[in-house]
Amino acid sequence: MVQDEVVKKHIEIRDKWIKKWQEARIFEANPDNREKFFVNFPYPYVNAYAHLGHLFTLTRVDVFARYKRMRGYNVLFPQGWHCTGSPIETAALRIKEREEKQWRIMRDMGFTDEEIERFADPLEWVRYFPKEFKKDFTNMGAGIDWRREFITTELNPYYDRFIKWQFRKLREKGFIVKGKHPVVWCPNCNRPIGDHARLEGEGEVPQEFTLLKFPVEGEDYMLIAATLRPETVFGQTNLWVHPRIEYVKARINNETWVLSKEAAIKLEQQGRRVEILGTVKGEELIGKKAIAPMIHKAIPILPSYFCSPERGTGIVTSVPSDAPDDYIGLKDLWNNPEECEKYGLDPEEVRKIEIVKIIDSKDLGDEPAVRIVEEWGIKNQHEREKLEKAKKLVYKKGFYEGVMKKNLPLVGGMPVEKAKEVVKKHLIDKNEADIMYELSGRVVCRCGTEGIVKIVEDQWFLNYSNPEWKRLAHEALDNLKLYPESIREQFHYVIDWLNDWACTREYGLGSRLPWDEKWVIESLSDSTVYMAYYTISHKIKELPLEEINDEFFDYVFLGIGKPKRDEWRQLREEFLYWYPFDFRNSGKDLLNNHLPFMLFNHTAIFPREYWPRGIGINGFLTVDGEKMSKSKGNFLLMRQVVEQYGPDTTRITILSGGEGIDDCNWDSKLAESMKTKLLEWLESIEKLYDKGASEKRRIDEWMLSRINKAIIDTTNAMEETLFRTAIQRAFFDYNKDLSWYLRRTRNKPNREIINKALETQVLLLAPIIPFMAEEAWSRIGKQGFVSIAQWPKAETNAINPVLDKEEEMVAELLRDIAKAKDLAKIEQPREIILIGPDEWLYDFITRIEEILERTKNPREIIGELKKDYADRMQIVVRLVKRAIKQKLGISFKNWSEEREALMDVKDFLEEEFKAKIVVLSNEEAKNSEEEILKKKAEQALPGKPAILLR
Numbered sequence: 047m048v049q050d051e052v053v054k055k056h057i058e059i060r061d062k063w064i065k066k067w068q069e070a071r072i073f074e075a076n077p078d079n080r081e082k083f084f085v086n087f088p089y090p091y092v093n094a095y096a097h098l099g100h101l102f103t104l105t106r107v108d109v110f111a112r113y114k115r116m117r118g119y120n121v122l123f124p125q126g127w128h129c130t131g132s133p134i135e136t137a138a139l140r141i142k143e144r145e146e147k148q149w150r151i152m153r154d155m156g157f158t159d160e161e162i163e164r165f166a167d168p169l170e171w172v173r174y175f176p177k178e179f180k181k182d183f184t185n186m187g188a189g190i191d192w193r194r195e196f197i198t199t200e201l202n203p204y205y206d207r208f209i210k211w212q213f214r215k216l217r218e219k220g221f222i223v224k225g226k227h228p229v230v231w232c233p234n235c236n237r238p239i240g241d242h243a244r245l246e247g248e249g250e251v252p253q254e255f256t257l258l259k260f261p262v263e264g265e266d267y268m269l270i271a272a273t274l275r276p277e278t279v280f281g282q283t284n285l286w287v288h289p290r291i292e293y294v295k296a297r298i299n300n301e302t303w304v305l306s307k308e309a310a311i312k313l314e315q316q317g318r319r320v321e322i323l324g325t326v327k328g329e330e331l332i333g334k335k336a337i338a339p340m341i342h343k344a345i346p347i348l349p350s351y352f353c354s355p356e357r358g359t360g361i362v363t364s365v366p367s368d369a370p371d372d373y374i375g376l377k378d379l380w381n382n383p384e385e386c387e388k389y390g391l392d393p394e395e396v397r398k399i400e401i402v403k404i405i406d407s408k409d410l411g412d413e414p415a416v417r418i419v420e421e422w423g424i425k426n427q428h429e430r431e432k433l434e435k436a437k438k439l440v441y442k443k444g445f446y447e448g449v450m451k452k453n454l455p456l457v458g459g460m461p462v463e464k465a466k467e468v469v470k471k472h473l474i475d476k477n478e479a480d481i482m483y484e485l486s487g488r489v490v491c492r493c494g495t496e497g498i499v500k501i502v503e504d505q506w507f508l509n510y511s512n513p514e515w516k517r518l519a520h521e522a523l524d525n526l527k528l529y530p531e532s533i534r535e536q537f538h539y540v541i542d543w544l545n546d547w548a549c550t551r552e553y554g555l556g557s558r559l560p561w562d563e564k565w566v567i568e569s570l571s572d573s574t575v576y577m578a579y580y581t582i583s584h585k586i587k588e589l590p591l592e593e594i595n596d597e598f599f600d601y602v603f604l605g606i607g608k609p610k611r612d613e614w615r616q617l618r619e620e621f622l623y624w625y626p627f628d629f630r631n632s633g634k635d636l637l638n639n640h641l642p643f644m645l646f647n648h649t650a651i652f653p654r655e656y657w658p659r660g661i662g663i664n665g666f667l668t669v670d671g672e673k674m675s676k677s678k679g680n681f682l683l684m685r686q687v688v689e690q691y692g693p694d695t696t697r698i699t700i701l702s703g704g705e706g707i708d709d710c711n712w713d714s715k716l717a718e719s720m721k722t723k724l725l726e727w728l729e730s731i732e733k734l735y736d737k738g739a740s741e742k743r744r745i746d747e748w749m750l751s752r753i754n755k756a757i758i759d760t761t762n763a764m765e766e767t768l769f770r771t772a773i774q775r776a777f778f779d780y781n782k783d784l785s786w787y788l789r790r791t792r793n794k795p796n797r798e799i800i801n802k803a804l805e806t807q808v809l810l811l812a813p814i815i816p817f818m819a820e821e822a823w824s825r826i827g828k829q830g831f832v833s834i835a836q837w838p839k840a841e842t843n844a845i846n847p848v849l850d851k852e853e854e855m856v857a858e859l860l861r862d863i864a865k866a867k868d869l870a871k872i873e874q875p876r877e878i879i880l881i882g883p884d885e886w887l888y889d890f891i892t893r894i895e896e897i898l899e900r901t902k903n904p905r906e907i908i909g910e911l912k913k914d915y916a917d918r919m920q921i922v923v924r925l926v927k928r929a930i931k932q933k934l935g936i937s938f939k940n941w942s943e944e945r946e947a948l949m950d951v952k953d954f955l956e957e958e959f960k961a962k963i964v965v966l967s968n969e970e971a972k973n974s975e976e977e978i979l980k981k982k983a984e985q986a987l988p989g990k991p992a993i994l995l996r
């Protein structure tokens with residue numbers, strides 16, 4: 047990688063300070079008498095290099111840690127590495143088998159063939175990548191206590207024993223249960239096909255269909271329709287069968303079901319007893335009536351050509367209000383009486399079918415399928431492409447944003463997503479429905495066999511559906527701080543609807559389930575309370591392994607029993623000091639699994655005082671406006687960007703890309719400009735520091751006021767992890783203030799003030815751009831590290847908004863006088879006359895600003911002003927119109943206040959324009975003999991004097 051001179055400087059500065067920090071061990075955290083703050087970043091899975099997504103979340107954690115350190119907290123920021131699961135094992139196997147794709151991935155990461163050979167051993171991954179992650183994290187400036195680093199799985203026997211202890215605890219408390227679980231299965235290899243063991247179908251999962259039962263009138267069998275949306279049963283109008291499909295009659299659950307042959311086979315694979323009794327052709331069913339579940343109404347069986355025997359059961363229940371296929375299917379029949387007669391249906395009967403409204407789908411109304419089909423002009427059921435698009439849109443709007451109609455039983459007024467679970471459960475309880483799984487897409491095993499869904503029988507589950515456990519998780523959530531708060535409702539919602547989680551797998555790296563060793567604990571389940579392990583991970587390694595058992599963990603983490611030796615007591619003290627953690631930050635994808643799992647498990651293992659105190663969540667990352675992906679060629683590694691732009695540039699750029707829950711955009715143009723700007727900033731700090739005058743002027747007071755305001759605003763933003771706002775205030779706005787200050791003092795600032803301004807800015811930026819800040823701190827001769835210096839404290843009594851008004855007026859005067867020069871075509875005026883406004887305007891402008899906060903409607907505004915300004919309505923109307931479009935002026939209290947401000951900047955203006963400045967009150971101008979002065983006086987507004995040049 048070619049580094050230009052600018053980046054070279056960044057890297058030199060970085061390497062210098064990394065070395066100094068390490069020598070001084072400033073990030074090694076030990077218990078003391080300060081208040082602690084414990085932050086952590088979810089340990090990454092180490093089967094490749096760290097990428098830009100890691101960088102965003104990590105930067106947030108590090109900046110917060112650095113900020114809290116400067117606030118005087120004893121901050122712990124440890125880091126471990128996740129090795130649990132099958133990806134590493136599978137990838138190693140692929141290297142061994144010389145699979146082309148896997149070899150290419152490794153070559154793309156920059157490995158030579160010789161090096162790649164070594165990765166045939168899974169251990170090589172575990173040896174290699176954590177080391178590289180550590181390098182990357184250090185090089186981007188993360189202040190981590192590396193003594194506490196560890197890896198997961200039985201490769202780390204200490205951690206392995208910790209996980210086993212945790213699982214025995216969970217089982218003792220009844221939070222682990224045995225049950226069935228659908229998995230993607232290879233019938234040839236006779237084992238589950240993990241995502242990484244597939245030739246085709248990465249990401250495909252078993253999808254749960256609700257099987258609805260329709261007893262047919264006058265027959266001894268029932269039709270079985272499969273649906274993904276059981277909550278729409280209230281809108282059923284008919285059933286669809288394909289006239290030419292040969293369905294099977296099968297004995298299942300002591301009932302006779304009619305469904306496609308393919309569906310019967312699936313059910314058998316899923317462990318059901320299926321006995322085929324015979325077949326029945328679709329067309330034989332048409333015209334019969336069946337009793338629909340939930341609504342218990344007889345509905346007709348009608349022909350359709352979009353039913354597929356491979357999808358669901360080949361029989362579909364029709365909900366024309368919310369399914370475009372169903373609506374168009376009905377419409378086709380309405381338009382085609384011959385088609386009806388062909389199957390012996392009465393076209394009039396079919397025409398009588400009425401659409402039932404069941405869901406309010408926000409912008410799409412309560413008959414979304416009808417609306418989209420009509421609006422898009424879809425002609426018939428053979429326009430597949432348009433219909434697929436319509437289906438997706440209606441589903442998205444209805445399922446995620448829709449609300450069930452108020453008049454419905456059981457679920458009236460409920461969000462659709464929630465109603466789905468309620469209806470499904472109700473139907474199953476009433477024996478009106480059953481469950482079947484189907485793959486969301488084709489999966490092919492590495493052996494070439496097509497995957498199926500199989501129900502694994504003796505699977506172990508974390509019992510997250512347990513209502514008592516849910517209650518505790520809600521309680522834990524209620525008692526912690528969220529960054530941002532707006533995520534809370536969604537978080538509760540996820541806890542509410544979390545199902546039991548299959549916590550073991552048949553293979554992969556990990557820890558074995560202690561009481562059933564054929565199972566390996568899977569990766570989301572061995573990572574729920576490990577933050578507690580950080581408190582002891584640096585010292586536990588010094589104890590003999592045979593001593594590390596349940597007794598040990600019971601004592602250290604729960605205070606049960608007695609310490610075997612003094613070291614145990616020390617570890618217990620570390621835990622008591624550091625735990626619980628105060629801040630854990632992750633991307634919002636983990637909101638659906640890891641974060642709620644973490645809360646559940648904390649409540650199961652630890653007493654309340656050790657439940658998490660804070661969780662931060664950030665949005666997804668885009669690169670120059672596009673989703674980051676390998677196929678788009680914009681997949682950026684952490685090391686790539688850090689070496690290309692320097693660590694501080696990278697940090698300030700990525701944090702400027704987004705805050706709160708919004709997605710963050712990495713803007714490479716901004717990075718390109720920031721790398722130079724930061725060096726210029728560093729040089730300017732050095733150049734300006736400790737130079738200037740000793741006299742104190744009003745403008746010095748203004749700068750002091752601005753410094754203190756910036757401290758307050760930046761501190762407030764930092765407290766809420768709103769780092770983009772903090773950067774705006776402490777860097778961009780602050781720089782503007784500084785350059786204004788220098789202009790106003792004609793580069794002769796007050797020495798004390800400029801020093802305070804520069805020191806404060808370095809301190810405020812230290813968490814964001816730590817290397818530049820350290821360098822600046824040392825170049826201005828400060829002792830010690832800025833990384834552990836005290837965060838600046840605001841002196842609120844130094845903040846004076848009147849001074850801001852004055853400076854705002856000066857800035858505008860500079861512009862207005864320049865404009866007036868242009869207009870009058872006067873190159874060099876001798877005299878500039880500034881005329882103040884009529885006194886009544888001061889109250890008026892305050893009044894109008896206050897009204898504008900409420901309304902921008904001119905009629906309303908004038909209405910409010912009418913009474914008090916009846917004799918001046920003409921001018922009032924004109925000013926109101928102007929005020930709506932732009933700021934009228936500056937709300938000084940009265941002429942006396944404004945005049946004082948003008949007199950104060952008189953010298954500055956005289957120097958700027960090399961002309962004499964004359965300040966006149968409105969009265970003085972109006973009483974003058976000169977017509978032009980009288981006329982000009984009319985134009986003056988508060989804070990915006992009229993200008994006359996001569």
Ligand SMILES: [Zn+2]
Nearest residue numbers: 232235491493
């Ligand atoms: Zn296979």
